[in-house]
Amino acid sequence: MALDQSFVGRSYPPTAPYEVGREKIREFAEAIGDAHPAYTDPEAAKALGHEDVVAPPTFVFSITYRAAAEVVQDPELGLDYSRVVHGDQRFAYVRPVRAGDRLTVTSTVEAIRSMAGNDILDIRGDVHDELGELVVTAHTKLVARAAAEES
């Protein structure tokens, strides 16, 4: 069933602040096998001009996806979450995420399309720091596969 087009343009309230910790960044960098010192050594990060250790570019997805999931699971939208796969992902950075940031995400439904029975949902997540400054915008395309494909 086609999704309700009136959801396009709808924004959701900002999420509760997520505090970025040095050890969480270290854990994430280790999980992707990336030994770049800017992720773990504050002095190395400062030498590159950063205030504290920075997070790998895709780290912020853990935060934006949690916010996007609220949109996807909005009962009014009526999307079947169990059929959702990740289609595209894009980030536009104002600056890198760094330890000490307190980040909130505001999600907006940018587009809803139906193609070959699949529902395609574009969600934008604007990530702001504690001063209200934009840090990064995440563009996430989710595809809910047609139910008929599953049999």
Add this chain to the structure above:
Amino acid sequence: MAATRRYADVEPGTELPVRTFPVTRETLVRYAGASGDFNPIHWNERFAREVGLPDVIAHGMFTMASAVRVVTDWVGDPGAVVEYGVRFTKPVVVPDDVEGAVIEVSAKVGAKLDDEARTVRVDLTATSAGQKVLGMARAVVRLA
């Protein structure tokens, strides 16, 4: 931000060093914990097959994170990434053995975008088992 790669030294077509990234089931468990993405298609073979997949598959975001390392290591500063986007075209299938899977990433400078901002676009290609796993993979980075 302080990239160490100089804008003046690169040209469209400049190739970045090719890299390979091994992925085992252990890698996926570790990534699930660090990222908070516990979807069972990334660790439970029975569940993955039930939903029509050939086997457990890697997190798309793990592949995305691996691919950009080619760029951040080349630039010298991960904070120099201005934009990064991919399309997930095929899953990286990770069998339950010691080798697991391998993601191979190559990249080249697609264009010099802005002489003043010293930004370049890097086009990435990521394959696993001979299949292209990312499409439209591009990063914009600010060089020195």
